[in-house]
Every structure is written in structure tokens, then in C-alpha cells.
Amino acid sequence: MEYGHDHPTRHILVVDDELSILHAVERELKGRRLGRYAFTVAGFTDPRQALVAAERQTFDAVISDFRMPGMDGLEFLKALAAIQPDCPRLVLSGQTDMDSLVRMVNETHIYRFIAKPWPAYMLQAALAQAIDYAETLAENRRLAEAARQRQLSELLPEPAAVEQLLIVDDDMGVLNSLARVLTHHSKSDGLFAAILAEQHGQPRRRTLAEDHISVQITPSPAYALQMAERVAFSCIIADYRMPEMNGIELLQRFAARQPDCSRILISGQIGETELAQAIQQAHIFAFVEKPWSDFELKANIALALAQHRLQLENRWLAAFMRPEAEPAASGVFPG
Incomplete structure (x- = not known):
């Protein structure tokens, strides 16, 4: 976690096979701030490269496309959850189907689904909510584990x-x-x-x-x-x-x-x-x-x-x- 100008920095992993989408997401997240967070973006067009990055760095949230060649969003998010289970998952997609959306809900418990094209500044708001929620759960879990180690359970x-x-x-x-x-x-x-x-x-x-x-x-x-x-x-x-x-x-x-x-x-x-x-x-x-x-x-x-x-x-x-x-x-x- 980094701090500067009263805006804590959060690191976001973005995966989309379209380079133009990656650039659009980065522009929005690094543009005018609507909330209290500043964002850094690690963007990948290849989901497998994104998983390698997730092995090396902890991310505060992930935004993934659904339809991607080689590995779709469902497969990628399940693999990411195995590496970073606490990372909140958002899906940004213009093409999906009912069966796949149901599976994303039930199998990866995505926090948000955002359709392309998305309203201006929606990502900043959605990410802030996802990060706040995930950090509250993580802090409760950290304190609970400390209590269990002291046999307070x-x-x-x-x-x-x-x-x-x-x-x-x-x-x-x-x-x-x-x-x-x-x-x-x-x-x-x-x-x-x-x-x-x-x-x-x-x-x-x-x-x-x-x-x-x-x-x-x-x-x-x-x-x-x-x-x-x-x-x-x-x-x-x-x-x-x-x-x-x-x-x-x-x-x-x-x-x-x-x-x-x-x-x-x-x-x-x-x-x-x-x-x-x-x-x-x-x-x-x-x-x-x-x-x-x-x-x-x-x-x-x-x-x-x-x-x-x-x-x-x-x-x-x-x-x-x-x-x-x-x-x-x-x-x-x-x-």
C-alpha cells in the first residue's frame, strides 16, 4: 500500500485481449479521481501472463474480460482465485452468455459485472466499493486468526x-x-x-x-x-x-x-x-x-x-x- 497526497494507492490487474480496452481502462483509473483511492494498473492481453504477474505481486482488485482466446474469463478468474483468493473480481465484457454469467456468479463469486461500453467513471466507483469490502473482510480475518492463535476461539x-x-x-x-x-x-x-x-x-x-x-x-x-x-x-x-x-x-x-x-x-x-x-x-x-x-x-x-x-x-x-x-x-x- 502506498500513500501520497492523501490518496492511498491500490494496484489493479486488468486483463483484456484488446489493447484499446486496456488503454481505456488505464486512462479512466489514472484520470480524474472521484474517490479516495489512486490506482496503478498492470495490464495484460494474455491471461496466462497475468497469472504469472499475480504469482509475483499482490493486487487489490482484478478487472477481466470474459471472451478471450486461449483462456476465457471464467477459467482465468478461477486460476487467479487459487493464487490470490482475497482479490475482488470484476468482469468487464461486451460479450457473454447466460450460462457463463451464472457460472461466474456461482463459481468465482464476482463482485461486479460491467457491460461494455461502460458509463464514465463507473470503474472507479466499482473498484472503490470492491476494495473497501475486501479489505474489511481481510482485516476481520487477520484479527480473527490472531485471536485463534491465542486460543480465544x-x-x-x-x-x-x-x-x-x-x-x-x-x-x-x-x-x-x-x-x-x-x-x-x-x-x-x-x-x-x-x-x-x-x-x-x-x-x-x-x-x-x-x-x-x-x-x-x-x-x-x-x-x-x-x-x-x-x-x-x-x-x-x-x-x-x-x-x-x-x-x-x-x-x-x-x-x-x-x-x-x-x-x-x-x-x-x-x-x-x-x-x-x-x-x-x-x-x-x-x-x-x-x-x-x-x-x-x-x-x-x-x-x-x-x-x-x-x-x-x-x-x-x-x-x-x-x-x-x-x-x-x-x-x-x-x-
């Missing part, structure tokens, strides 16, 4: 016995079907637990067994927002097309009330533009297409719950390491 409150899930869909048939899927214990639930523990080293994570989750359903987005005032939810799953308000608006407003709640959008009638909006505005964790695969649905929710639990633990331990915001040493995590 033993002071963690007991996890809530039941994870609270909320499903919002104007079709009661869909609501009942989703509730049945999520509360029915199957042999695959043990597989989810094993995969998640191996990938993330979190043996405290739970499966989606019926005695570990409580599923609440409503066809009304307005009522869902009222419920957010009374119940702490771990995950909300919302349909996109609903007469009262669409799922993107609902998830956005729900996040304002419960920012730690993982957000999943589900739909059989959504286009690339709307899915991009869901990434931009609601910061969805995953997207599930109707008709859904039970395995995919449960896997995405299990990962969302795991992320929710880890973030709560890190935030609690980080607060414990900050005397000015020391948490109570007892109690339970919200469900």
Missing part, C-alpha cells in the same frame, strides 16, 4: 442450534417444493459436509439436515422485509419475477436490514441484463435456475451458510481483538 458463542432460511416466491407450489427439498435429509448431505470441510477447513459447518435448519416461506416480498425486522436469517432465496417487487429489489432492501445474510436469486425467467443487475445491486452469492437441480440448490445453500458462519465468527473474534468494540463473551450467534 474457545470464547466464541455457541452457534445457533438452527439456521434460519427464508424463501420468497409468489408461487406457493414452488415455495412448498423448495421447502421440502431443503428440509429432507438425504445421503448427499454428508457429501456436502465432507466437501466443504476439505475445501475450507471448517469442521464446525453443518449439513442441510432437517434438524439444523428452519425454512420459512412467504409469497410476499413486503412481508419478507417485515420478517427481517424480527428474525435473523442466515440465507434468503428470492424469485426474480414477482408482482409486488422483483427479487433484485427485495434482496437489495433485505441486505440493508441484514447485511450478513447470504443472498441467492432463483428464476426461470431472467436475462443477462437482469442477472448483471443482481450482481451489481444485490451482491448475490449465487444464482439458481428453475427448474433447479436439488444437488446444485443444496450445494449453493450449504456454501452460502458456510460463508455466513465464517464471516460471523471472524467478525466476532475481530471485535474481541479491538478493545473499543469488545463483544460479550457469552451468548449465541444469530441464526
Whole structure:
């Protein structure tokens, strides 16, 4: 991190096979500053060269094109995440398809999708938000790890016995079907637990067994927002097309009330533009297409719950390491 003229410098990795786009991004990021950051740009037309650079230097964010010869944006971002998992990922593209966009959401959890041509100064704003978010998580994780090394994790409150899930869909048939899927214990639930523990080293994570989750359903987005005032939810799953308000608006407003709640959008009638909006505005964790695969649905929710639990633990331990915001040493995590 570098400082000068009260503007901390952040290092951005940009990958696009068109040299003109690289130059345009660099001009925008190094031009008139709208926020508190100054940016340096490392631009590459070859994703593989960008990965070599990422082995040598830590970047504060990455902006990647999607359609590139040799290695597309999805493959590149997955490889980059293996090298720098904390680097927030933004996609800048004029050509993509629904299947690829869904995979980028679910497999690399991109922070933003920005369509070409992009509005003036959008990149500066999007990068600032992505960097602020990533740095907050990284600082919480650093403090939490320090607390664990001091064996303070033993002071963690007991996890809530039941994870609270909320499903919002104007079709009661869909609501009942989703509730049945999520509360029915199957042999695959043990597989989810094993995969998640191996990938993330979190043996405290739970499966989606019926005695570990409580599923609440409503066809009304307005009522869902009222419920957010009374119940702490771990995950909300919302349909996109609903007469009262669409799922993107609902998830956005729900996040304002419960920012730690993982957000999943589900739909059989959504286009690339709307899915991009869901990434931009609601910061969805995953997207599930109707008709859904039970395995995919449960896997995405299990990962969302795991992320929710880890973030709560890190935030609690980080607060414990900050005397000015020391948490109570007892109690339970919200469900």
C-alpha cells in the first residue's frame, strides 16, 4: 500500500485481449479521481501472463474480460482465485452468455459485472466499493486468526442450534417444493459436509439436515422485509419475477436490514441484463435456475451458510481483538 497526497494507492490487474480496452481502462483509473483511492494498473492481453504477474505481486482488485482466446474469463478468474483468493473480481465484457454469467456468479463469486461500453467513471466507483469490502473482510480475518492463535476461539458463542432460511416466491407450489427439498435429509448431505470441510477447513459447518435448519416461506416480498425486522436469517432465496417487487429489489432492501445474510436469486425467467443487475445491486452469492437441480440448490445453500458462519465468527473474534468494540463473551450467534 502506498500513500501520497492523501490518496492511498491500490494496484489493479486488468486483463483484456484488446489493447484499446486496456488503454481505456488505464486512462479512466489514472484520470480524474472521484474517490479516495489512486490506482496503478498492470495490464495484460494474455491471461496466462497475468497469472504469472499475480504469482509475483499482490493486487487489490482484478478487472477481466470474459471472451478471450486461449483462456476465457471464467477459467482465468478461477486460476487467479487459487493464487490470490482475497482479490475482488470484476468482469468487464461486451460479450457473454447466460450460462457463463451464472457460472461466474456461482463459481468465482464476482463482485461486479460491467457491460461494455461502460458509463464514465463507473470503474472507479466499482473498484472503490470492491476494495473497501475486501479489505474489511481481510482485516476481520487477520484479527480473527490472531485471536485463534491465542486460543480465544474457545470464547466464541455457541452457534445457533438452527439456521434460519427464508424463501420468497409468489408461487406457493414452488415455495412448498423448495421447502421440502431443503428440509429432507438425504445421503448427499454428508457429501456436502465432507466437501466443504476439505475445501475450507471448517469442521464446525453443518449439513442441510432437517434438524439444523428452519425454512420459512412467504409469497410476499413486503412481508419478507417485515420478517427481517424480527428474525435473523442466515440465507434468503428470492424469485426474480414477482408482482409486488422483483427479487433484485427485495434482496437489495433485505441486505440493508441484514447485511450478513447470504443472498441467492432463483428464476426461470431472467436475462443477462437482469442477472448483471443482481450482481451489481444485490451482491448475490449465487444464482439458481428453475427448474433447479436439488444437488446444485443444496450445494449453493450449504456454501452460502458456510460463508455466513465464517464471516460471523471472524467478525466476532475481530471485535474481541479491538478493545473499543469488545463483544460479550457469552451468548449465541444469530441464526
